Amino acid sequence: MTSQVTALATGPRAAAGRVLPPLARLPLAAVGTVVLAVMLLGSRNYGYFFDEAYFVVAGRDHPAAGYFDQPPLVPLLAAGLDRLAHGNLVVLRLPATLAVVGITLLTGLIARELGGRRWAQVLAAAAAAMSLVSSVGHWLATYSLDPLWWTVIVYLLVRWVRTRDDRLLLAAGAVTALSLLTKFLVPALWIAVAVGALACGPRRMLTRPALRGGAALAVAAIVPTLWWQAGHDWAYTRMGAVVRAEWPGGAGFALVGLFGAGLLIGLPLLLVGVVALLRSPALRPYRFLGVALVLVVAAIVITHGRAYYLASVYALPMAAGAVAVESWAGRRRRVVRTALRIVAVLALLGSTASWIAAAPVWSPAIAERIGTPPFRAPATMLIDGDTMLEGLSDTVVAAYRSLPPADRDGLVIVAESYPFAAAVDFYGRDQGLPRAYSGHRAYYYFGRPPDDARAVLWVGDPSPVLDGAFRHRRAVPVSGEDGDPVVRLYTDRTVAWPALWERLRSQ
Known part of the structure; x- marks a missing residue:
């Protein structure tokens, strides 16, 4: 040595x-x-x-x-x-x-x-x-x-x-x-x-x-x-x-x-x-x-x-x-x-x-037992993060399917954030949902809704931008988990999509 x-x-x-x-x-x-x-x-x-x-x-x-x-x-x-x-x-x-x-x-x-x-x-x-x-x-x-x-x-x-x-x-x-x-x-x-x-x-x-x-x-x-x-x-x-x-x-x-x-x-x-x-x-x-x-x-x-x-x-x-x-x-x-x-x-x-x-490597039940309050096992936190999207997608799927066919005509799904939009596009595609749009980060560059889209199924917190761009709005009742974003239906658009899309852009 x-x-x-x-x-x-x-x-x-x-x-x-x-x-x-x-x-x-x-x-x-x-x-x-x-x-x-x-x-x-x-x-x-x-x-x-x-x-x-x-x-x-x-x-x-x-x-x-x-x-x-x-x-x-x-x-x-x-x-x-x-x-x-x-x-x-x-x-x-x-x-x-x-x-x-x-x-x-x-x-x-x-x-x-x-x-x-x-x-x-x-x-x-x-x-x-x-x-x-x-x-x-x-x-x-x-x-x-x-x-x-x-x-x-x-x-x-x-x-x-x-x-x-x-x-x-x-x-x-x-x-x-x-x-x-x-x-x-x-x-x-x-x-x-x-x-x-x-x-x-x-x-x-x-x-x-x-x-x-x-x-x-x-x-x-x-x-x-x-x-x-x-x-x-x-x-x-x-x-x-x-x-x-x-x-x-x-x-x-x-x-x-x-x-x-x-x-x-x-x-x-x-x-x-x-x-x-x-x-x-x-x-x-x-x-x-x-x-x-x-x-x-x-x-x-x-x-x-x-x-x-x-x-x-x-x-x-x-x-x-x-x-x-x-x-x-x-x-x-x-x-x-x-x-x-x-x-x-x-x-x-x-x-x-x-x-x-x-x-x-543990099942959710075992991972919960490994963590003792006030500390939580990291595996438990992984469970929370990895299961969030599928639950969110289920909420959006239920909201979309609850709408009558007349409300789905000319309807697009718009999400507040890219994780919400990704949940719709990843899980929702297998459930027959249309693609999602979002003005958040990379999703802004994935394109805006078509000009003839007359209604929006909004996934996220209340949007002042959409409140000012549509004459009518209402919450779509779904039975989701606590903390799931609210789903709202906006109809009767008053602002052209090019201008509205720029207002929805975030980050």
């Missing part, structure tokens, strides 16, 4: 050509298998989250090179998987499930690249698996896939430090293209990496032709989406205000970001890893990446980004923390090393038990 530390401590180039510790094949395979099993079991439960329904509808009914709130990859992927196995949650969520497994294994591989032996590789992989990474991985969404792309990029950069194989930089460009087609956040990572490399080295990386080639590949992949954005007044720029309103920052952000790492294993490794990346001579060749991740977190906080964005940056500091702990323990006496291993095993078992208890 001493010779390894000495070799790493001589400068940014010292990691080049270093021999790696043995790969913990069987332990990592065991961790990956457990994660895969838990995620597959959980993915089949409860129902569609509103974002998943929206993604399916967007890609299925409104395929495009871009959208108000995102690039096209996830909607088109969701639509393809739904077409392959309509109504099958396991199939729909399979990419998210594999993303969690991929991040788990890559975190272990990053620990190995940093010099970590078997314990470090397994501890880092387990910590990543039981963090926010698996929480957001319950759904197929942009925020469940993008952490995988970021983790792959970081792994490729860490590996490049050791091998100086420029093909890794080209591969990082290809993965960046996938990230740009998923979310628009990855440029922040690359800007931070460039700043870190300029400050700490290796500056040579920034001059490599392969890096420029990878950048060109990423830009080429995103050109159609940029063309769509340019043709729609750069709609995505409006998302900044949306995110700031949803995540004002402060204590709530810190709690989600830090506690989301995992209190028993993840958070300690995360904190130790950040310090090690910035201060440890042994990890000096990778300091530029530590600086980059600190800059990325600072940017997320300053811009009031969503706290779960931090799931994209957990892998490297957790891996570095595991390596630092292993290195420190290796320099202690045997009795201390044995005690530390016992503590690590107990923490790992406790974290695993807590993680499985919170996972959506």
Whole structure:
């Protein structure tokens, strides 16, 4: 261990050509298998989250090179998987499930690249698996896939430090293209990496032709989406205000970001890893990446980004923390090393038990019993979110069917928000409902009602805009759940749809 530390401590180039510790094949395979099993079991439960329904509808009914709130990859992927196995949650969520497994294994591989032996590789992989990474991985969404792309990029950069194989930089460009087609956040990572490399080295990386080639590949992949954005007044720029309103920052952000790492294993490794990346001579060749991740977190906080964005940056500091702990323990006496291993095993078992208890593998009845007031099991909160849309759709279907045929003539369904509209379009289509319209976010760009639409079945809170645009309105009585939006029928329109649609636009 001493010779390894000495070799790493001589400068940014010292990691080049270093021999790696043995790969913990069987332990990592065991961790990956457990994660895969838990995620597959959980993915089949409860129902569609509103974002998943929206993604399916967007890609299925409104395929495009871009959208108000995102690039096209996830909607088109969701639509393809739904077409392959309509109504099958396991199939729909399979990419998210594999993303969690991929991040788990890559975190272990990053620990190995940093010099970590078997314990470090397994501890880092387990910590990543039981963090926010698996929480957001319950759904197929942009925020469940993008952490995988970021983790792959970081792994490729860490590996490049050791091998100086420029093909890794080209591969990082290809993965960046996938990230740009998923979310628009990855440029922040690359800007931070460039700043870190300029400050700490290796500056040579920034001059490599392969890096420029990878950048060109990423830009080429995103050109159609940029063309769509340019043709729609750069709609995505409006998302900044949306995110700031949803995540004002402060204590709530810190709690989600830090506690989301995992209190028993993840958070300690995360904190130790950040310090090690910035201060440890042994990890000096990778300091530029530590600086980059600190800059990325600072940017997320300053811009009031969503706290779960931090799931994209957990892998490297957790891996570095595991390596630092292993290195420190290796320099202690045997009795201390044995005690530390016992503590690590107990923490790992406790974290695993807590993680499985919170996972959506339980039936709703069991999940309710796991949570004890005033706290609720995370699985129970997932149940609430995943079952909301189908109940809402049932309410709208009942309201629509309660109308006499004369009232349905020239009628369109308009929803206050995109989740409401997605519920109608996803579930209602199987029930024979017409498509839904909404002026909210991306749905505004999906088009307005036809000019000859004379009546509106409104789903949502009372609308002053519609109150002033129709002569008559009445509530449609339905027997929904408490908290369901009110359904109203508006008739005898007095305002032309082009003008009315602009007034209904929100966010």
